[in-house]
Amino acid sequence: MSTPDDHRISYLSGEPVDALTPRERAELDELRTLLESPATWEEPDPGLEDLVVSAIAAEAQRATAAEPAPQKTKKAPIWTRWRPRRPAIAFGGFATAAAAIAVALVIALGSGGGTQPLQFAMVVSGTSLAPDAHGNATLTKTESGWRIELSATGLPHLANGRYYQAWLKNAAGILVPVGTFNDAENVTLWSGAPVTQFRAFSVTEQLANGNPVSSGRRVLVGVAHPVH
Amino acid sequence: MQEGDLRARFRQGDPDAVRSVYRSHGRLVYAVAYKVLGDRGLAEEAVQQTFVKAWRAAQSFDESRELGPWLAAIARRVAIDLYRREAIRAADPIESVPVGAPALVAAPQSAEAIYDVWEVRQAVDQLPPDEQEVVRLQHLDGFTHTQIAERLGVAVGTVKSRSFRAHKRLATMLGHLRE
Numbered sequence: 001m002s003t004p005d006d007h008r009i010s011y012l013s014g015e016p017v018d019a020l021t022p023r024e025r026a027e028l029d030e031l032r033t034l035l036e037s038p039a040t041w042e043e044p045d046p047g048l049e050d051l052v053v054s055a056i057a058a059e060a061q062r063a064t065a066a067e068p069a070p071q072k073t074k075k076a077p078i079w080t081r082w083r084p085r086r087p088a089i090a091f092g093g094f095a096t097a098a099a100a101i102a103v104a105l106v107i108a109l110g111s112g113g114g115t116q117p118l119q120f121a122m123v124v125s126g127t128s129l130a131p132d133a134h135g136n137a138t139l140t141k142t143e144s145g146w147r148i149e150l151s152a153t154g155l156p157h158l159a160n161g162r163y164y165q166a167w168l169k170n171a172a173g174i175l176v177p178v179g180t181f182n183d184a185e186n187v188t189l190w191s192g193a194p195v196t197q198f199r200a201f202s203v204t205e206q207l208a209n210g211n212p213v214s215s216g217r218r219v220l221v222g223v224a225h226p227v228h
Numbered sequence: 229m230q231e232g233d234l235r236a237r238f239r240q241g242d243p244d245a246v247r248s249v250y251r252s253h254g255r256l257v258y259a260v261a262y263k264v265l266g267d268r269g270l271a272e273e274a275v276q277q278t279f280v281k282a283w284r285a286a287q288s289f290d291e292s293r294e295l296g297p298w299l300a301a302i303a304r305r306v307a308i309d310l311y312r313r314e315a316i317r318a319a320d321p322i323e324s325v326p327v328g329a330p331a332l333v334a335a336p337q338s339a340e341a342i343y344d345v346w347e348v349r350q351a352v353d354q355l356p357p358d359e360q361e362v363v364r365l366q367h368l369d370g371f372t373h374t375q376i377a378e379r380l381g382v383a384v385g386t387v388k389s390r391s392f393r394a395h396k397r398l399a400t401m402l403g404h405l406r407e
Binding site: 008009010014031032034035036037038039041042048051055056060131169171173200223 | 240241243246247250251254255258259260262263266267268269270271272273275276279280283284344345348349352363364366367368370372373388391392394395396398399402
């Protein structure tokens with residue numbers, strides 16, 4: 001003999017059931033709607049774990065680097081701390097600032113106007129395949145495409161049919177190759193895809209075996225953020 | 229690893245602890261983010277930001293609270309911020325935006341709706357794989373019991389009994405039925 005619970009379970013599992021009140025149906029329909037939601041079933045990319053670990057490691061590194069030295073007196077506001085105390089130093093400070101402004105003006109004029117190129121930056125971190133790797137990159141928009149200047153340590157030099165390949169990925173998961181190299185210490189890569197949309201950066205280890213797709217062996221990851 | 233020890237090591241950015249917290253809660257955080265954003269890439273970005281924010285706020289985390297709901301609350305806020313950022317970025321003329329674009333038709337999810345997704349996802353994750361598959365094919369893919377039986381190469385009666393058992397477990401875990 002069926003119990004009221006059996007009726008509810010049958011309704012939930014898609015059987016036609018008459019013996020339910022409208023309220024019971026509405027309650028179970030809510031659950032069915034949740035079970036039909038892709039959010040209940042979608043799986044994140046397996047590489048997301050490495051990205052999360054790297055992002056936190058980079059934050060921890062940044063926080064440690066930014067930690068101020070202990071001070072006995074109360075910290076003054078930044079504008080006061082930078083104000084020179086003696087006229088000689090004041091003059092020195094002024095001269096330095098003036099020189100910096102002059103250099104900035106020369107650079108600005110030399111580059112053909114005051115507009116700053118669109119620039120992104122990122123901290124890159126090693127994955128579980130290369131836990132000691134870390135570094136940073138700047139990504140600059142130019143007439144020819146996006147120039148990516150990567151500087152990373154902790155990755156071995158690859159040669160003899162093995163090489164590194166860098167990639168950018170957009171929100172839809174589309175991967176774009178942005179260059180290959182042997183050593184990550186000082187590399188310039190180029191992307192024809194806009195970094196404004198392709199912001200997830202990764203480096204994979206590849207074999208020169210005629211297969212151009214990503215090996216999936218990610219050793220370095222990062223996410224580009226605009227430089228303000 | 230004990231929960232207290234795990235939290236302490238998570239606060240220090242210990243990769244093993246971060247991995248451990250990600251493995252226990254990452255998919256649930258992703259479900260929350262995906263529910264709000266409806267996009268894989270953005271949901272993954274939200275997951276990263278959620279864990280970074282959680283790490284930054286871990287010092288002030290009340291140890292008497294459960295980690296899960298705390299992460300869910302952070303994930304919801306992060307996802308809504310991303311949702312708004314994307315809505316601002318999509319500055320195309322309104323005529324060029326498709327009628328069904330999420331920015332036009334969907335408001336950010338309520339906290340209750342988000343928490344429901346979290347609960348359902350958690351319950352589904354606890355089902356045995358064969359039952360989970362039947363529930364998925366039935367609800368996400370919209371297959372009938374007969375179609376599922378054909379697809380899995382089992383009898384319709386087997387599908388029905390798996391489905392019944394699975395939904396009974398789900399209903400019990402989610403409190404939609406009296407025991």
